[in-house]
Amino acid sequence: MKEDLVKRTVSHFVSAFPLALVMLALVVSPAFAHHPTGSATASCDGYDISGNYVGGSSYRWLDWNVTVTIDGVPEVIAGSWDGIDPGFEIFSRTGSGPHDVEVSGYIKMYNDNAVSEDTYTKTEDRDFDNTKVNINFFDSDRQVTITAKPGYDITFVGIDYDGSNANEVTFGPQASPFTYDAPGNETIDNVTVTVHRPASHSKGSLADTFDDWKPGTGKTFVFDDVNCVPDYQLNLSHIECVDEQVEVHFVLLNVPDGITPGTLTYTYGTIEPGAHTGNVWHYTTYLPDGFYDIESASVVVDGDTVQLHNPHEYAGEYDCAPEEASISVEVGQCRWEEIHGPPWGQSVTRVEFTGVGATITIPDVYVDAPLPFQAALTPGTYTWYATPLPGYVIPAGQETGTIVAGDCTPPSATVEVAVGACSWNEETGSLTAVSFTIDHANVTVEGPGGPYELTGSATLNLGPGSYSYSWVAQEGYIGSGEGSFEIGECYETCGETIPGDVVYGPIVDVGDPVWGPWVDNGDGTFTRTGTQTTTQHWTQNIVDARDGQTVCNTIEGDIPGEREVEQTIEGSSYLYALADCAFAYLHEVKLDPDGAFISDEVIETYAWTNVYETESTDFNGRVDEIFEPEECRQDRPTSVELDQGVDFFAFFVADLFATSGGIVFFRPFDFGFIECNFDASGIHIGHNSLVMSADDPVHAFGNGAFHAGPHDGSLWTYQGYGLTLHVRT
Structure with missing residues (x-):
């Protein structure tokens, strides 16, 4: 049964008019079996709503969908059920105090469409078909296929071959369809098949409906609490031991929201109001051990004094302070205990726990074992924990402890077998030495010429054949084992x-x-x-x-x-340089991978520009520095004579500045001045022309003599625009 406590805010008021109490109730309980029913009641004291099924011995189906609305909050209660039951409560909702209540919905019952259980067996030697099973023979009766009809399962198949009167092969439950092929040359005489259909149920026609929650005034039950006034009640809820103290607990019922009750006065003192849930306020206090009988209690609520509803209840002696538990632990000696007889066993240490008022837990071994008890522990380190029983407390220092269980496993016996090399001679034939290394064991060897009993290490010379051996440990040792080996035949090797x-x-x-x-x-x-x-x-x-x-x-x-x-x-290559009076030449020599000469060619030249000074170059660091030959250097000239109408003023200017070795740039008139430089830069007509530039106007080489040539350009053996110059030194 489910219970709802529903909040409700009600204005408390005092009226000169008498209190109106409204109660509406319906209880529907037809006397006949197999039907749904329900009831709904409500008053200022509370409400009670339930739905029920009146059953019997027949199978029925139920569907329900009921809406219960308390103070405007709806709850839909829906579900279904089928089966056989003498009757049960489908749902229940109750609450105390005044509430608005509304109930509507239905509980429907349906008849059952039942299918009964059926088991059917058929033996056939030819094709067969009905509503339960189908049997088909194929491949001249060497194959048969069995198919269960819908709703049936194959539970047994028997196969009878030709030439006998009994089933040679049988099968339990099989998936449908099931096919069997006869082995070898066998043919199938007949088959016996059993199929089974389990009983089943399904929902049938509608048999009965309950939905009349308020007969005569409509099918919806309604209760309005507008005329209800809170009914305060002070109850002694309990006197009991809580946390080793005497707890006294009162509850004050039906207090509307917004009202805080006063201090509670009772036989042994006063209690301030505590927590409240809904319209219930709680008063709790704690007292020492002793005899208690609460004769009276009262509290003022919004000006009204409310007296205790149940004085003297729970009167009695209360002894809540716990007793000390006692725990004693005694660890015994480790012993080897056999399991199912030798050679199996284990080391066991038995520990005695005695005392009162506690249980003992050893993780993964014992949980909450009551005292006294004995623990059997295999080797390892264990921690135990004590838990007090109700009314007890574990003394300090006895809450936990450690136990070390030793290992007293006896030493193991061992047996090692080594098969040696086969040897052959005319007298003994083929023999193989087999050594048995035995440590505290009894060995039995079975095979040609045996059995052989061994109690210590030994070597057996064995002839060809299959051998097996088994062993058990001698007293004071553990272990056992078995094995086998093959001894082959040998002969004179390399004869052929x-x-x-x-x-x-x-x-x-x-x-x-x-x-x-x-x-x-x-x-x-x-x-x-x-x-x-x-x-x-x-x-x-x-x-x-x-x-x-x-x-x-x-x-x-x-x-x-x-x-x-x-x-x-x-291949490889290297560079070197040569020079004459006009240029320096950078040569590249190419060699094959063996260092043989392939070619030598000039890949770059460097022109000497000053015939009055010795020049040099290293071709940007690629070779050692090479110098212009000394015999190429010339002395500087002392005078220059120019023809072709060159103005004396221009010559004067050129001669004036040539002595300083500088280059002169003048353009005071529309015609150009000759520029003279005796450091091999040459002389030029002005018009913005520069030494070392290409395609200059009129120019002439320096170094004491002017040269004219058929080329255009600057410092090389060029003639500017066909000008013929005459030079006198």
Whole structure:
């Protein structure tokens, strides 16, 4: 049963008119079996709503959907059920105090469409079909397929072959369809099949409906609490031991929201109001052990004094302070305890726990074991914890402890068996030495010439055959085991031999290749081809003809060969410089990878510009510094004579500044001045022309003599625009 406590705010008022109490109730309980019913009641004291099923011995189906609204908050109660039951409560909702209540909805009952259980068995030697099973024979009665009809399952199949009167093969439950193929040359005489249909149920027609929660005035139940006034009640809820103290608890009922009650006065003192839930206020206090009988209690609520509803209840002696528990732990000696007899067993340490007022927990071993008890512990370190029983407390220092369980496992016996090499001679034939290394065990060997009983290490010379052995530990030791081995027959090896497979090693190079000449590829690389001498080593085992494995001899040799090889690598080069009176020349010499000469060519030149001074260059650091030959240097001239109408003023200016070795740039008139420089820069007509520039106007070389040539340009052997110059030194 489910109970709802629903909040409700009600204005408390005092009226000269009598209190109006309204109660509406309906209880519907038809006397006949198998039907749904329900009831709804409400008053200023509370409400009670329930739905029920009156059952019986027949199978029925129920669906329900009921809405219960308390103080405007709806709850939909919906569900379904089917089965056989004499009757039960479908739902229940109750509450205390005044509330607005509304109930509507239905509980419907349906008849059951039942299918009964059925088991059917059929034996057939030909095709068969009905509403329960289908049997088909194929492949001249060597195959049969069985199919259960809908709702049925195959639970048994028996197969009877031709030539007998009984089933040679049977099967339990099988998935449908089930196919069986007869083995070998067998043919199927007949099959026996059992199919089963379980009982089942399904919802049928509507049988009855309950939805009349307020007969005569409509199917919806309604209660309005507008005329209800709160009914205060002070109850002694309990006197009991809580946290080792005497707890006294009062409850004040039906207090509307917004009202805080006053201090409670009772036989043993006063209590301030505590927490409140809904319209219930709580008063709680704690007292020492002793006898208590609460004869009276009262509290003022909004000006009204409310007296205790149940004085003297729970009167009695209360002893809540706990007693001390006592715990004693005694650890015994480790003992080896056999399990199911030797050689199986384990080390066990038994620990006695005695005392009162507690339970003992050893994690993963014992949980809340009451005192006294005995713990059997295998080797390890364990921590135990004490838990007090009600009314007890664990003394300090006895809450937990540690136990170390030792290991007293006896030493293990061992047996090792080693089968040696087979030996043969004409007198004894084939024998193999088998050594048994035995440590505190009794060994039994079974096989040709046996059994052999051994209590210590020994060697047995055994003939060919299959052998097995077993052993158990001697007293004071543990262990057991078993095993087996095969002894083969041996003979004189290499009496007859056969050649084995030839094993070839890798082909490896011998010495260096014999190379042809280098061929220049034109891109700085060179390629040459040649011949590389190779060899390949081989071995061949000569083996025993009987076992094909024993190596009696080995022969070996080498296979000579050769292969073509090719190599492409870069050549090398170096730079050097030469000079004459006009230029310095940068040469590049190219060599093949062996250092043989390929070519020598000039890749860059450097022109000397000053015939009066010795010059040098290192071609930007690529070679050592090279100097202009000393015999190329000339002395400076002392005078210059110019023809072709060159103005004396221009010559004067040029001569004036040439003595200083400087270059003169004047343009005071539309015609140009000749510029003269005796450091080999030459002279020029002005018009913004510069020494060392190309395509200048009229110019002439310095160094004491003017030169004219057929070229255009500046300092080289050029003539500016066809001008003919005459020079006198």
